[in-house]
Amino acid sequence: MDSKPHTIEVEKLHKRFGKINAVDGISFKVEKGQIVGFLGPNGAGKSTTMRILTGYNRASSGTAKICGVPVTADPHFIKRRIGYMPENNPLPLELRVREYLKYRAKIKEIPFSQRRRAIDTALERCDLLRAQDRIIGKLSKGFRQRVGIADAILANPEVIIMDEPTIGLDPHQVILIRDLIASLRGRMTVIISSHILPEIEMTCDQIVIINHGKIVGQGSPAELRDTFIDHTTYEVEVHGPAKELEAALASVAPELKVERTSERDADGFATVEIQIKGKHDYREELFQALAENPDLRPRSLRSKMAPLEDVFLAATRRSWETVDEELAAPQPAPQEDEKEPVTQNPEPGTKS
Numbered sequence: 001m002d003s004k005p006h007t008i009e010v011e012k013l014h015k016r017f018g019k020i021n022a023v024d025g026i027s028f029k030v031e032k033g034q035i036v037g038f039l040g041p042n043g044a045g046k047s048t049t050m051r052i053l054t055g056y057n058r059a060s061s062g063t064a065k066i067c068g069v070p071v072t073a074d075p076h077f078i079k080r081r082i083g084y085m086p087e088n089n090p091l092p093l094e095l096r097v098r099e100y101l102k103y104r105a106k107i108k109e110i111p112f113s114q115r116r117r118a119i120d121t122a123l124e125r126c127d128l129l130r131a132q133d134r135i136i137g138k139l140s141k142g143f144r145q146r147v148g149i150a151d152a153i154l155a156n157p158e159v160i161i162m163d164e165p166t167i168g169l170d171p172h173q174v175i176l177i178r179d180l181i182a183s184l185r186g187r188m189t190v191i192i193s194s195h196i197l198p199e200i201e202m203t204c205d206q207i208v209i210i211n212h213g214k215i216v217g218q219g220s221p222a223e224l225r226d227t228f229i230d231h232t233t234y235e236v237e238v239h240g241p242a243k244e245l246e247a248a249l250a251s252v253a254p255e256l257k258v259e260r261t262s263e264r265d266a267d268g269f270a271t272v273e274i275q276i277k278g279k280h281d282y283r284e285e286l287f288q289a290l291a292e293n294p295d296l297r298p299r300s301l302r303s304k305m306a307p308l309e310d311v312f313l314a315a316t317r318r319s320w321e322t323v324d325e326e327l328a329a330p331q332p333a334p335q336e337d338e339k340e341p342v343t344q345n346p347e348p349g350t351k352s
């Protein structure tokens, strides 16, 4: 049973651009205070979904609700509840940081008496107090991204949507932005899209994997691993003849595969990566098999979590197989609404 309230509810969302199904029946819910990552290859439909949520794009069909209200029902209500940082966020390069946030505070209708405090808080949270009088055009890309985030959080909205917030940043800046996003956990509901998989894994409570406009995987990193990864990987450091090692490993599990073996180090130890099908933890059996052989000397043994990249590849591969099957199947005659995009909702007003 659902326990926490859902700040974002998306149901059977479709967006067609002519013949392109950019978003093809997406449904998901996000609990209050969670950080959700959108993962997907180029053209998967991430930005389009985000733009529908913010009211920038209208859906062809389906519903998207923010705080229980359909995004098209009350654009003003939605505007006040969402902070949006679009991909390649355009900023006025000639303005100073504080000046820009003042202008944005006005647009966002923050009451005059609260503006100064709201700006100071956003500057502080984004570690921009030192840069508040700098001209935006003279800031590094990392600082500009922080200005974009400061703008998104300025009105203390319930939902923050960020499209590729770390694109083009150096690793140091990526860590700063990641920490900044993590600091919003519990306070705001956050959706971010990124191609940087470890970043999504480190930052997000839930991950939504999108491919060809459809959701192909959804859940916490652990749940996704459970769904898409059917093996466990182990790494063992061992000394001894290759033949003996092969025999010892073969006795552990019939479906054991040696993925790679490193060069031996100065002490004669090689690092061997092993994969065994299934979810059973074979560490004890592996250690025993190696230790029992007098010609082998194990030095360390550990199980390795599958990288999110493997989950992503497995999820998208599975969806490509489905697409291939769909393409091979006989096609029904086109429906009326496939010929012309359905414009169910009016285009909302200004950017928030």
Ligand SMILES: Nc1ncnc2c1ncn2[C@@H]1O[C@H](COP(=O)(O)OP(=O)(O)OP(=O)(O)O)[C@@H](O)[C@H]1O
Pocket (backbone or CB within 6 Å): 017, 020, 021, 022, 040, 041, 042, 043, 044, 045, 046, 047, 048, 049
């Ligand atoms: N305004 C538009 N007109 C026509 N087609 C569009 C439009 N916007 C997006 N598309 C198409 O819709 C599909 C989904 O695009 P979208 O930008 O949502 O993908 P994405 O997952 O955000 O990709 P990326 O990671 O490259 O930003 C793509 O095929 C894209 O070409």
